[in-house]
Amino acid sequence: MSPLVLTPLIDNSKPIISGVPLYRGISDKEEGTVISPRNPLQINLDSPSEIVRLIFSEQKPQTHILEIEKDGHFVSFSLQREVACYYATSDALGDYVKAGRIVAVRFPDIKQRITFGGSEPYIFECFGGTVWLDMRHLPTQWLETVSRTMVDHELLLLRGRIQVSELKPITPEECDKSFLPWSRTGKNIELLNK
Numbered sequence: 631m632s633p634l635v636l637t638p639l640i641d642n643s644k645p646i647i648s649g650v651p652l653y654r655g656i657s658d659k660e661e662g663t664v665i666s667p668r669n670p671l672q673i674n675l676d677s678p679s680e681i682v683r684l685i686f687s688e689q690k691p692q693t694h695i696l697e698i699e700k701d702g703h704f705v706s707f708s709l710q711r712e713v714a715c716y717y718a719t720s721d722a723l724g725d726y727v728k729a730g731r732i733v734a735v736r737f738p739d740i741k742q743r744i745t746f747g748g749s750e751p752y753i754f755e756c757f758g759g760t761v762w763l764d765m766r767h768l769p770t771q772w773l774e775t776v777s778r779t780m781v782d783h784e785l786l787l788l789r790g791r792i793q794v795s796e797l798k799p800i801t802p803e804e805c806d807k808s809f810l811p812w813s814r815t816g817k818n819i820e821l822l823n824k
Contacts, residue, residue, distance in 0.1 A: 644783075646754060648737055650736070650737045651709075651711075651735070651737075652708065652709065652736075653707060653710065653713065653714035654706070654708070654735075655716065655717030655718030655719070656718055656733060657717070657718055664793055664794065666705065667702055667705055667789065669701060669703055670704070670788060670789045671685070671703045673761070673788060675742075675755060684703075685703065685704070695765070695784055704788050705792075707735070708784050708785070709783040712809040713784075713809075715800055715806070716809060719800060719801065727802060728802070729799060730800055731799055732800050733794050733796075733797055733798075734796070734798065735794060737785075738756040738757060740756055740757075741757050742755040753788075759791070760787060760790030760791070760792065762785050763785065763786040765783075765784045765786065
């Protein structure tokens with residue numbers, strides 16, 4: 631597998647613990663107060679590499695998670711509020727131009743951490759039936775293809791339901807417009823040694 635050059639750098643230092651805040655930017659006015667994958671994958675938690683393969687095997691190397699998410703197999707959240715602000719208010723060109731909404735949730739109590747090869751935990755099975763995949767730690771050797779999604783510090787809700795108490799309106803004026811996630815820095819993400 632070819633190594634990656636990723637800019638901006640991925641911050642792996644923020645641990646996933648119960649109560650850590652997660653954010654989701656919403657521009658679709660129809661998304662309600664319960665968030666869950668529409669079409670969750672039938673996953674075996676004893677086979678983490680199979681979960682990764684199911685999600686990424688058909689994707690092109692520089693496809694972002696929002697494109698893959700359209701299949702309904704998972705729902706993406708970010709550890710960074712700026713990411714949610716961007717996706718809630720940006721247009722197809724990546725400019726901050728429209729009002730949107732942000733969902734903020736607390737990570738649930740963790741029942742089990744599942745690791746790849748004994749290293750950092752990547753999959754979290756939580757009490758209440760949710761299962762999450764931490765995108766920041768996935769080594770490229772576990773992926774048949776590689777996604778830009780790690781740059782946006784995302785966690786994927788693979789299974790279960792999240793009850794949302796508030797959908798907070800957000801306008802472009804309230805966002806830090808200096809923040810440009812993968813979609814504006816994609817030229818710095820490249821596969822080497824093709």
